[in-house]
Amino acid sequence: MVEPSLELAGVRHTFNAGTPNEVPALLGIELALQPGAFVVVLGNNGSGKSTLLNAVAGSIAVHAGTIRMDGHDITRWPEHRRARFIGRVFQNPFFGTASDLTVAENLALADRRGRQGGLERAVSRERLELIRAEVHRLGMGLEDRLHTAMGLLSGGQRQALTLLMATLVRPSLLLLDEHTAALDPRSAEQVLRLTEGLIAREGLTTLMVTHSLAQAVRLGDRVLMMHRGRIVHDFQGIRKRRLKVDDLLNRFDEIRSEELLDESAAEMLRRMYV
């Protein structure tokens, strides 16, 4: 048995814990990702899928459970320390890049992901050539704009570069947080193709959150469906390969009808006792 790249055990998190506004977001997540696995996480708003990603990345500190990465217990590690293992692309294309820095400067930082910066020159000549070659592979003509401020590029261009930055140093885990949701359809498709290509080429272990059922069917080798802080469906192997958008829609309808049932039951109880 190979050691999992990522392993979550009993992970719980509640927002505003101890206040009247407390919202349970993760209710005991158990999950193991084998090296090279490409897992897509689906769920409605508030299902906890983004919280799951934030918990793995270290943007939030979970209240219970353990998170292990390549055999290290990273549960208490701050976000910047986890960056050694994790490459991340955000939903908002402006979150993943620094707009006042040039394209080359952004990539130079990514080329040192997880290592503390020293007093050596950040954009050295050799590194610039390496960056130019990598950016050239994106096929977007951005290799001629390495000294342009990132803020002058479009959302799609910035998201493609963010993806490149997240994988420039090979991550043990790639986190994609609805990373095409904020793009126009053409850019979204372009970024999605890049994503597929990169993951396949490098064999990256990936955890991708999406709203899009079509993406869930098309990408990855495993689909998790989350609802109210729990993983309620887990499609793997042949079940995942045979998965259709309609199947996923049916599952969502099931969840919704259960919820309606809950609500009508609550309503009935209210009428009886209140």
Place this chain on the structure above:
Amino acid sequence: MNLLIGATSIGLILALLALGIVISYRVLDALDLTTDGSFATGAALAAMLITRGVHPFLATCLGGIGGMIAGAITGVLHTSFRVHILLAGVLTSTALYSADLYIMGGGNLTLGGKPNLFTQIEERVEGLLPTLAGDSEVATRDWVTLVTMAALTALAILLLALFFRTSLGLGMRATGNNPRMARALGINTGRMIVLGLTISNGLIGLSGAFFAEYSGFANVQMGVGMLVTGLASVILGQSLFRWKGLGRQLAAGAAGAVLFRLIVAAALRAGLDPNALKLVTALFVLGALVLPDLVRRTVGTRRADPAASHG
């Protein structure tokens, strides 16, 4: 002539302050209220040490180190104890007020006839460069001050520009520009903020030390309004010289400090009440921050109208 030289000298001394502000306000995107405190503490430390007979060079350096410590304290309060950056700065500079009183043994300390860095350099070069004082109206000391400060400012700009091209410096810029991205790339943003505020306030403390030596005294009130003065300098410089690149932006900030000082000298000469100086400075900064947006909004709507009718 003397007035011009004097104003330029003070401007160059305050250019170090402006460079500190560029780091905190522009690079880290933090309004650091430690500024007023670290300026006065730099002045107080240098003045106290010089009156005790410490070599002026060492005294000046220790003034800068005093500023660095102040900046580090604000940074740690903000990053480790999660105190709001404005409050952290206010707390540090308020505490420094008492520290300054203890350092100077009172609210005011005159250097008397003690040699300062500028007089020491003057002694060294007097024999070597007699022609420097060719203009008999201008004392050698004023020239020495001017040249020394110009060289120091240029050196500081050069070193900072080089620093911000290193991986460490780039990490600091990313921290100010997009902390979320910085953390995702493994940059310890808390450490970057502490380091940035340390460097920034070190420069500001140095500026205070030089200011005390130039003026011949240190006063506990010396730092009041220095943040706003520094902001005014940076905004003035960077709006006049819209240079690209951080090195040039640093230079623009320093040039702004000199220009601001010249404008102040001219305004005072033209009869501006010195008591109104800080009011005018504050209004200038307010105007510089508010007006561009106001203009854009009014001009923007006017421009949008014909465009809408075309559509």
